[in-house]
Amino acid sequence: MASKAVKTVAKAVAEYQYPWKEKLAKHKNELSKGVWGYWKLGAWTPLHISGRRRARLRKEVLLAGEDWPYDPERKEMRTKMKGHKCDRIAAERRAKTAKLMEQMPEMLLAYKKRRWEKKMKEEDKNK
DSSP, rough: HHHHHHHHHHHHHHHOOOHHHHHHHHHHHTTTTTTEEETTTTTTEESOOOOOHHHHHHHHHHHTOOOOTTSOOOOOOOOOSSOOOHHHHHHHHHHHHHHHHHHHHHHHHHHHHHHHHHHHHHHHOOO
């Protein structure tokens, strides 16, 4: 009989220690306005319940196995990696270099021809 009384007292203390149902009913209207606050008549109004107390109430409700519908919607995660500019264009640079190296013998012949023509013009001027 004494153990039954202890269990009922422990149950009453546990329920009184975490009266999340009462708190949830009390702040239900405020929690539905947003997570951090809301706009009212063109001015930002923070919630009347602090973030610390809101987090504790949320934790108590979730530990009790109930649903917490007041969290904000989560955005879809990015699948595209950002990276750095040098990483993005390195392949393009290598491809461009390979293409230019194929054209290099023709470019060298054209350069030698221009230099030779310039040298001939200077010799003609000097005569």
